[in-house]
Amino acid sequence: MAPRLKLFLPLILFAMLAITLFRGLSLDPSEMPSALIDRPFPAFNLTGLGQSRPLSQADLEGQVSLVNVWATWCVACRVEHPYLNQLSQQGVPLFGLNYKDNDADAQRWLDELGNPYRFNIADRDGTLGLDLGVYGAPETYLVDATGVIRYRHVGVVDEGVWSALLEPLYQTLTEENDTQ
């Protein structure tokens, strides 16, 4: 290496380090990709909230849908709830997974704040949550018409998240499903 180029070596190393660290500033370390992407929704057999009919993973199939993990003890769930109501009014199929909650509290929540869900799976002991790899509510899973998980969002779903992350994939999957 020419001696003059050698002088620039520390500068080049510094620039590389700076770029790496700068990128780190905008990354969220708590965000993990789900291990279940492109895998079928885990099998379950649980009762629904406010209904006695047992529910299973087959009940989620047939259309592209969102499965929203929520609980009354989850503060951020209250924040996203109005937007979920709005999505459901737009015709987006939403299923609820009431995670480690108390049925009476959950029912009161839905009566007070509105019910955007087609049905709610009552995961009282969090067993389905464990199979799904849920680590904090709210989480929202995009499930395709064959019951395969295609995307997971951890945290509040709002207008920005929906239009930037969920809606494009939702539209593509819906179109794919319609042409078949």
Next chain:
Amino acid sequence: MNRTSLLLVIAVAMFAAPALALIETYDFSDPELEVRYQSLTQELRCPKCQNQNIADSNAPISQDLRKLLHQQLEAGESDDEILDHMVARYGEFVRYRPSFGGVSIILWLAPALLLLAAFGVLLLTLRSKSRATTAGVASLSAEEQARLASLLNKVGQDS
């Protein structure tokens, strides 16, 4: 209520809260299972708190994972089966000792590769340095050698 029983109630209330906060304990049918339970809870990482293993964490998710782990151990599952089960749900992230293979192969091999690279650089530097010195000695012509010798001689006489 008299004074003594009131004090008693206060005393009980004071000790009740820390007792509830304690990490739950499990009974194992075999002491060997308990040893494996301890080592697995050390190795599994809490998905929510991220920088704690599930043995140290009191997050609800860690409690659930410990409960699951206890059930799996009692059901006779091997360590590998249990780890595979956890990784299938929470990803490689959940292990503090990632498996050798896939993307994590970078983690395992990077230190050795970096060390090799450092030795390579060291060797190259040393070699080019020694070449520079030998080349410097050889570049003195016979005339210059003679002059050097005479100068050194002169210094020797002066002192």
